[in-house]
Structures are given as structure tokens and as C-alpha cells.
Amino acid sequence: xxxxxxxxxxxxxxxxxxxxxxxLEVNRVGxxxxxxxxxxxGETVVLGTAQVGRxxxxxxxxxxxxxxEKFYAAGKISGSRFIKREGRPSxxxxxxxxxxxxxxxxxxxxxxxxxxxVVATVLSMDPTFRPDMIGMIAAxxxxxxxxxxxxxxxxxxxxxxxxxxxxxxxxxxxxxxSDLDLVVAGIESGxxxxxxxxxxxxxxxxxxxxxxxxxxxxxxxALQKELAAKVAPVAQEYExxxxxxxxxxxxxxxxxxxxxxxxxxxxxxxxxxxxxxRDLMRTELFVNMGVDEDDPKRGEYEEAFMxxxxxxxxxxxxxxxxxxxxxxxxxxxxxxxxxxFLPRAHxxxxxxxxxxxxxxxxTLAPLSYAQIIDTMEVTDGERRYMHHYNAPGYTVGxxxxxxxxxxxxxGHGYLAxxxxxxxxxTAEEFPYAIRSVTEIMSQNGSTSQAAVCSSSLxxxxxxxxxxxxxxxxxxGLMMDGDNPYVLSDIADAEDFAGDMDFKVAGTAKGITALQxxxxxxxxxxxxxxxxxxxxxxxxxxxxxxxxxxxxAPREKISDYxxxxxxxxxxxxxxGMVIGKGGETINKITSETGAQIDIAEDGLVTIAGVDPVSxxxxxxxxKGLVEEPEVGKIYKGAVVGIKEFGAFVNIMPxxxxxxxxxxxxxxxxxxxxxxxxxxxxxxxxxxxxDDRGRLSLTMKGVPxx
Numbered sequence: 001x002x003x004x005x006x007x008x009x010x011x012x013x014x015x016x017x018x019x020x021x022x023x024l025e026v027n028r029v030g031x032x033x034x035x036x037x038x039x040x041x042g043e044t045v046v047l048g049t050a051q052v053g054r055x056x057x058x059x060x061x062x063x064x065x066x067x068x069e070k071f072y073a074a075g076k077i078s079g080s081r082f083i084k085r086e087g088r089p090s091x092x093x094x095x096x097x098x099x100x101x102x103x104x105x106x107x108x109x110x111x112x113x114x115x116x117x118v119v120a121t122v123l124s125m126d127p128t129f130r131p132d133m134i135g136m137i138a139a140x141x142x143x144x145x146x147x148x149x150x151x152x153x154x155x156x157x158x159x160x161x162x163x164x165x166x167x168x169x170x171x172x173x174x175x176x177x178s179d180l181d182l183v184v185a186g187i188e189s190g191x192x193x194x195x196x197x198x199x200x201x202x203x204x205x206x207x208x209x210x211x212x213x214x215x216x217x218x219x220x221x222a223l224q225k226e227l228a229a230k231v232a233p234v235a236q237e238y239e240x241x242x243x244x245x246x247x248x249x250x251x252x253x254x255x256x257x258x259x260x261x262x263x264x265x266x267x268x269x270x271x272x273x274x275x276x277x278r279d280l281m282r283t284e285l286f287v288n289m290g291v292d293e294d295d296p297k298r299g300e301y302e303e304a305f306m307x308x309x310x311x312x313x314x315x316x317x318x319x320x321x322x323x324x325x326x327x328x329x330x331x332x333x334x335x336x337x338x339x340x341f342l343p344r345a346h347x348x349x350x351x352x353x354x355x356x357x358x359x360x361x362x363t364l365a366p367l368s369y370a371q372i373i374d375t376m377e378v379t380d381g382e383r384r385y386m387h388h389y390n391a392p393g394y395t396v397g398x399x400x401x402x403x404x405x406x407x408x409x410x411g412h413g414y415l416a417x418x419x420x421x422x423x424x425x426t427a428e429e430f431p432y433a434i435r436s437v438t439e440i441m442s443q444n445g446s447t448s449q450a451a452v453c454s455s456s457l458x459x460x461x462x463x464x465x466x467x468x469x470x471x472x473x474x475x476g477l478m479m480d481g482d483n484p485y486v487l488s489d490i491a492d493a494e495d496f497a498g499d500m501d502f503k504v505a506g507t508a509k510g511i512t513a514l515q516x517x518x519x520x521x522x523x524x525x526x527x528x529x530x531x532x533x534x535x536x537x538x539x540x541x542x543x544x545x546x547x548x549x550x551x552a553p554r555e556k557i558s559d560y561x562x563x564x565x566x567x568x569x570x571x572x573x574x575g576m577v578i579g580k581g582g583e584t585i586n587k588i589t590s591e592t593g594a595q596i597d598i599a600e601d602g603l604v605t606i607a608g609v610d611p612v613s614x615x616x617x618x619x620x621x622k623g624l625v626e627e628p629e630v631g632k633i634y635k636g637a638v639v640g641i642k643e644f645g646a647f648v649n650i651m652p653x654x655x656x657x658x659x660x661x662x663x664x665x666x667x668x669x670x671x672x673x674x675x676x677x678x679x680x681x682x683x684x685x686x687x688x689d690d691r692g693r694l695s696l697t698m699k700g701v702p703x704x
Contacts, residue, residue, distance in 0.1 A: 006031055011230050015223045017041075018168050022220065024141050024227045035145035035233070039138040043126035045073075048138025050146045052236065053115030059299070061112055065101035067135055068121040069093045069376035079374045090375045091410055096132045098411050099156075100139050103185035103193040106519050107151040111240035118143060125376060129169035133158050136185065137220060144228045147236040151521055153224035154192070156185040157213045161205070166212040182206070182514075184213035188221055190522030197418040200468075200510035203536055207529045214525055243304050247297065251304040252311075254285050259312040264326045267333070267355045267444055267491060278305055310497035317487070317494075318480045324493045325354075332473070332489040332538050335545045337453075339461040346561040347462020351454035353542070354491060355444035360454035361437050362462040364561045366607040368597040369433040384433050385424055389413035389451055391440040412448040413438070416472075419452045419505035419513035420459065423467040430465055431566045431605040445491035446474030452505045452513070453546060460550045463557035470512055471543035472505035475535050477527070479520060484527045488538040502528075504535045508543060562595075564607045565618050571602040573625040576653060584624070592617040624652045628694055630685050633701060638679045641671050648683055648696055656694030658683060663698050 004010065004027050012025040023040040029047065030036025036049040056062055070086060071078050078084050089097070100120060108116075120135035136156035143150045159168040160178030170178060180201050185193040191214060196206065258277055265273055281301070291297055316322045321329060333354030342348035347362035373381035389412040393400025405413075416438065424434070436458065438451035449472030456470045476490035477500035487494055495501055499520045505513040516528065557563075569577065577598060578585045585596055594608040594617035604621055608614045628650065636656075640647035645659040663674050675681070682703055683696040 004028070004031065011227065013223055013227045013230065015219050017219045018216070020169075022137075022223065024137075024223060026145065026227070026231060033142075035142045037138055037141040037145065037227070039134055039141065041126075041134050042128070043124060044122070044129070044131045044134050045124040046131060046134045046138040047119075047121045047123055048135070048140075048142040049119050049121070050139070050142035050148075051117045052146050052148055053117070055113050055239065056115055058113060059303070061105070061108060061116075062114075063101070063105055063108070063116045063118070065097050065104060065118045065139065066120070067093050067096040067100060067132070068119060070122055071376055073122045073125040073131075074127065074376045076376065079372070090373075091414070092373070092375050092377070094407055094410050095414055096135065098407055099132065099183060099193075099195060100136045102517050103136070103154050103156070103187075104139065104143065104150075104152070106192065106517075107154070107187070107521060109149050109151075109240060111242040112149060112238065113241050114148065114236075114238055116143075116146075116148065122376060128171045130158060130377060132156075133169075133183070137224070141224045141227060144224055145231050145233045147233040149238065152187060153221055153228075154185055154187055155217045155220040155224075156183060156193075157216060158183045159209060159213055161201075161209070166209055168213075168216070180205070180209060182209045182213070184210055186214055186217045187522045190214070190524045191516075191528060192518045192522050194514060194516035194528070196511070196514035197421065198506075198511050198513070199422045200507050200512060202510045203532050206511055206514065207525065207532055210525045210528060243307060244297075244300050247300050248304045248307065250285065250289065251281070251301060252308050254281060255305070255308045255312075259309065260316070263309075263312065264316070264322060264324060266325050270325055270493070271355070271444070274309060278302075281305055306496075309493070313493050313497040314478055314480075317478055317485050318483075321485075323487065325491065329485065330488045330534060330538065332541050333491070335542065337457060337546065337549045339457050339550055344560055346558045347458040347460075347464070349454045349457035349461055350441075351450055351457060351546075353446070353450060353453075353489070355442055356447055356450050356491075357441040358447060358450035358454040359439045359441055360451070360458040361439070362455075362458040362464065363435045363437075364432045364462060364464075364557060365435070366562060366564060366595055366597055367427060367431055367433055367599070367605050368595070369435075384427060385417065385421065385436070386434070387413045387417035387420065387436045387438070387451070387455060389416065389438045389440070389448070391443060391447060395440045395443045395447075412451060415448050415503065415513055415515055416451040416455055416505075419470050419472060420455055420466070422512040423470055423507060425465045425467075427599075428566070428603065431564050431603070432464075434459070434464060443492070445495055446472075446489065446503070448472070448515075449474050449503055449505060453542060457546060457550060460553040462561070463554040465553050468507040468509070469543060469546050470505055470507055471539050471546055472503060472513070473535055473539045473542060475502040475504065475531050475538075476500065477502065477523075477531055479523075479527075484530055486531045486534045488534060499523075500531070502531050502535070504532065504539060506539060508540065562607045562609060563611060563614055564605050565614050567604040567606065567618060567621050569602045569604055569621070569625040571600065574598055574600075574602065576624050577604065577621055588617055588620050592620070596621070626651050628654055628656075628685055628688060630688060633682055633684050635680060635682055638675050638677055638681065641675065641677060643670070646671050646675050648681065650683065650685070650694070650696070654694070656683065656685060656696040658696040658698065662686075662696065665699060 008027045010027045014023040020042045025038045033049045034052045133156040140154040160170045161180045179199040182196040336352045339349045371383040436455045452472035476487035476494045476498040478485045503515045593613045606617045634650035636648040636650040639649045647655045687695045
């Protein structure tokens, strides 16, 4: 047993959960962190650490949550040829970090400005299930021991449905068979975060999954509380940075009567009105209150102004059922779309909903352009469909430095990617790698779902034979006591003032992707179910608009896209196509100009711009792997002459025996009287014996 140098005893608590023992342990590792918890579940071990720093002068909560993949945890060394050390986190690790962050962040009080860093590090990974939810538990357990005002604990479950039954901690085979991948995080008072990918699953089935998850949270919540009680962390002192009450009252008083019906205008008119109102406050109120440009209180007035605007939004919805832009609670903004407006793109679209606008561009390439996934969890994986999302500063009217994609961009792109995965054709049906890029042109709420809609349109414009169009909608929620007010197709003003941000995408048959984030401390499934059910009519309305623009995928791909033919061969003959040291495949590529990719299952894809070159390569490959067929005439070359006959090569690597008696109708004294080495002749394959030997004849076979 390791000795703790701080003199503290190792504290451990355990419980049975979902068929395995879950153990939380402190004081074994991480002696200098604010809090660290070692979590064991099966053979998975995750270290959760939480470090609390100083209070900073910023207008946001400086919380960072990271999920660290360690290849050694899975007994792997990175497949990268040049870099073996873990470096920049993979997109998968970033997404899991976001997954852990989203239920944790709203559980700190508004105005909390201490630096908090949470890291979940996977030290050992049981290959029979994904470790991400154990990482969420480790992060939550560590935060519960910091003494910060964290309103946890949190528990997360990733579940699927196999054979009609819900199950958590699915093994790889069960995940492949499941029609639902649902992550639910919760606290004692209810659900606080949801994310899902699905194969056109109904709203009712998703709700049933939420209920199943919520019913299994209790043991882990109780275990974290038991650990916290044993550790008894000392509460840390902190000071909340909240708006000055006097300033808030002054701004509320000044703004009274200036919003309400006057502020209920369609976007972007309302945005302009709020901007003008803010400018007016800066001149009128600042002068009256003696606030000059250098006064540090200016920021407090600005924040108080936005809080007043948010309160007016909530008041209008709760008291008058009136939204900021005058819409009904279930009304979708005006829609307009077009496709094919970029002449050289393989597929393109422009989707506009209110002031939110998303352009999508689809590019097709051979399967060899698929992204190789090299993570702790996946072995030799590939991503054939890639969705990337970009939203520069100008889309919100800001000056913002350009850089690489951040967590938000990666998360929004992944959500849209999941939404379309359910309807994509297989590689056998459509042997292309597909890159879909959403360029946001203008933002005013729900850009991730605009990305879903624009991507669906562009894929159909590119001729990708998707099974169905996919639409997406963002829903909002405002709680007035126990009364929920659900909003369809929320804009920024409602998002900022609301209690939940809910995004759902799907086809006419059902849901394909889902994401819910609560700003309040947990909601019951009954409230969430209302939002889920109300989302369907709005989503179908958007879908109807999209189908009106393009009802089905184009029958053929763009002239600028590479043309691809596929040939299925016996996997045992892959070596014949490749040749020694790649000699054969390189020769085919250099002489035809076509690109050839071979999968392990024997699927050969041949790509190029020139159809003639592609066909030449197809014929070449078929000739290399073709099986001899009795009764078929072949053109072959004489490769050997014996007294009893000649050997004729009828296809690469395949020779047949042409007996002297089968060369001519006339009797021959010797083979050389009719044939010579290298001579090309037409022969008929008469038989193949039980040893695989081929018998040929020239009798009755026309010779050119």
C-alpha cells in the first residue's frame, strides 16, 4: 500500500452500478491538487482533478474542462509515423471535454470568477465500454471536494437500445447494433444535459430513454455525496461579481417603457432598435449619472442594460405570450434557400432562416481521402463523412481574429455530422469520401441547425444519394415557477434570456441528432418531453420548405467531381492487383491516369476525371482477378511449347493447356507447324479438372 506523504488516510467508497463495482478513492495520487479522485469501474481507471486558482477580473467564469486520452490506457502506441507522444487533443477528446463541461458549468453561481481547471485523465481503459461517462463522474467527484460553490454532484450515462431494450455501457458490437446513442447527465433535481445520435428514432422513444437514464442516476449521486461527507472539504471563501443593485435599478428605471411593444419587431429591425437604445443610454443616462468614458462602471451599466433587455424578453413571453420579434411561441421564422449557386463546387446551398444564414459546400473525393482516426478508443478507424463548421467574427458584426477551429466550431460541426450520418449511403453504394463545410454567413440563433439544413441541401445538390432530407430546429424554454414556456426556432435574444437551449434534427421518420443544455439546475423529464414533442411540427415545416427547393438527390454528380467505378474482387487476389512492391498497381495508375484504392474486403474503387481512363483501369483490374469460365473464348499468348501441345496465357497469372490434337482440324506432326512462341490466338476454355488445370481448344474458334 502506497504511503501518503501528507499523512492523510486513503478514503475509498464503492457501490454496485450497472453490473460492475464503481469505486471512488482519494489521497492515493494527486497530493498537491485542490482535489483529485481516482475512479475505477471494471478495468477502467480515470483520474479526476480539480484545481482552483485566484479570482480574475473578467466578465465570464474562467472554467476549463479537459478530457485527456492516454494511448497507454488502451495498450496502444499512436499510429502516427512521426509523433508518438500525445499532443493536441483529438476532435473526439475535445467533444468529450465539452460533454463533461456542459452539465458542470451551470452548477456554479452567476458571478463566480475563480479560475477552475478540471481534467479527466483516462489511465486504464476497459475495451468493453467507452470511458467518457466515468470521466464525467471523476470530474464531478473532484469538484465536490474543492469547497467551491459547485451545486453537484453530476452523473452521466451513455446508453443505447439493443433488441428494443435500453442498456448502458454497451460493448462495440452492441453499439454497432443500437439505433440510439444517448448521453444523459443529471443531478438530484433532474436532467441537466442531453446529447444523442439516432437512426430516425421517434420522439417518444427518446423520451423513454431519458426516463430510463434518470431512474439509474441515484446510486452514483449518493456515492459522490458519501465521499464528500467523509472528506469534509473546507468551504473556500469567494466573492461573487454581481451587477451593482443601484446601477441595475437605475438602468431598469431608465429603460422602462422603451421596450415592450416598441421592442417587438422582426429581426434585424429589433436588433437595430436595441442597439439604438443602448447608444441612447450611453448619452442620456451616462450624462445624468456622471459616468464618463474612462469610468470603470461603464461595463456594469452595459451589463445591467443587457439584463434589463433579457428580463423584458422573459416578461413578454410569460405575461403576454409575445416573443421579441412578435412571433407566436411555436412559429418558425421566414425561410428561403437556394442550391447550386457556386459553379465549381460539387454541391452547394444557401439556407436562410430569419437573419441566420448558412452556406454549405460539399466536396467529393475517392475513399482514400477519408480521415484516419487515431485515438485511444478507436483502432484503425476512418471517417468517410466529415462536416466542418466555420463562423468568423463578421457573422455577428464583430472584429475577431481568425484562427483554427475552437471547441464551439468542432462541437457544432460534429452535431451536424451526426444528424446526417443516419441517411448517408454506404461506401459500397456510393464509394466517395464526402466533406461538407458549413460557412456561417450571418448569426442570429441556431446556426448549428442551419448547418444541418444547408448540408442536407448541398448533399442532394451534389448527387449524394442520401435516404432522406434532414432538417434541424432549435428550441428554447423559459420556466415561470413550475410553468414551462416552450419556444420554437429561438433567436439569440431568447437564447440569452432562456433556461434551456435544445437542438433537434431529423427526417420525416424520426430524430437523427439531439442536444439539450439546461441553464437552470436540472429539469424533470416531463418538462423536457414537452419541448421534444413541440419541436416536431416546426422541424417538419422546415423540412417541407427544403423539399420544395430540392425534392431528391440529383441523378448524377457534378461534372467537376471525380468519377468513380467500383469492382468487387476476392480479397485473396488483392496481392495480384497490387503486385510485388506495388509494381502492378503503380503501372496501372501511371498508364491510365486513374487513382485506385483497395479496401481489405476486396472493394476496389477506381477514380478519375476521364471516363476512358477509368474504364481502361477497370478492365485491367478485372483482367488481373478474373476467374476462368468454362465455355468462354479468350485471347491469349503462347507462353510455352511442348511435344504434346502448347501453354497459352489467357489472363494474368493463368495458363491453360492446348493439346496438339485441339489446335487444328488437321492432324499436326508437331506443335510448331501451327504455333510459335508469343503468338496471340483465340481459344475456348473446355474444362477445368479437379486440380484446377485448364483444358483449351482452338477447334471451331474463329481466328482473326
